Amino acid sequence: MRRAVLLIVILTVVSVGLGLWMDFSQRDVAREYLDGAAQIRSLLLEAQWEKATYEQAYQYARWQGDAKWLNCFLSHHHTRAVSTAMVELGSALEYGWEDEALRALDQLEDALGDVESSDFPHWENIL
Numbered sequence: 001m002r003r004a005v006l007l008i009v010i011l012t013v014v015s016v017g018l019g020l021w022m023d024f025s026q027r028d029v030a031r032e033y034l035d036g037a038a039q040i041r042s043l044l045l046e047a048q049w050e051k052a053t054y055e056q057a058y059q060y061a062r063w064q065g066d067a068k069w070l071n072c073f074l075s076h077h078h079t080r081a082v083s084t085a086m087v088e089l090g091s092a093l094e095y096g097w098e099d100e101a102l103r104a105l106d107q108l109e110d111a112l113g114d115v116e117s118s119d120f121p122h123w124e125n126i127l
Contacts, residue, residue, distance in 0.1 A: 022073050026070065026073055026115065027116050029066055029070065029115075030112045030113070030116035031116060033059060033082070033115075034109060034112050034116070037059075037108050037109050039055060040055050040089070040105060041102075041105050043055060044098065044101055049093065049096060052093055052101075053094065056090050056093055060086045060090060063083065064083075067082070067083060070115070074118055075118065078111065078115045078118055079115070081107075081111035082108065082115060084107075084111075085104055085105075085107040085108035085110075085111050086104075086108060088100070088103075088104040088107065089104035089105060089108060
């Protein structure tokens with residue numbers, strides 16, 4: 001009996017610890033990409049199109065790798081929304097469409113906000 005209780009306690013602590021680690025990892029990755037999106041926005045507003053295009057391509061290449069392991073943690077529609085917004089942003093930057101680039105950045109930030117907080121243990125997600 002004592003061994004069973006000890007096993008239950010250990011497995012519970014390990015499970016909760018791994019769950020929190022996954023949530024914090026997911027949140028940290030989303031915040032890194034939000035910082036990158038803010039940098040792209042500032043480059044875009046300063047009319048530095050080449051640098052903004054390069055930064056977007058770099059962020060998108062990183063995202064393609066991170067999206068693979070993030071799909072194990074959260075719903076695929078969140079990662080697809082980020083990928084779609086990044087592709088739209090890349091197209092808008094390539095053609096020099098400022099309005100569309102700003103809209104794509106808004107969509108990207110919204111999608112990354114969903115990635116950041118979708119499964120994080122906030123009261124609204126717990127209740």
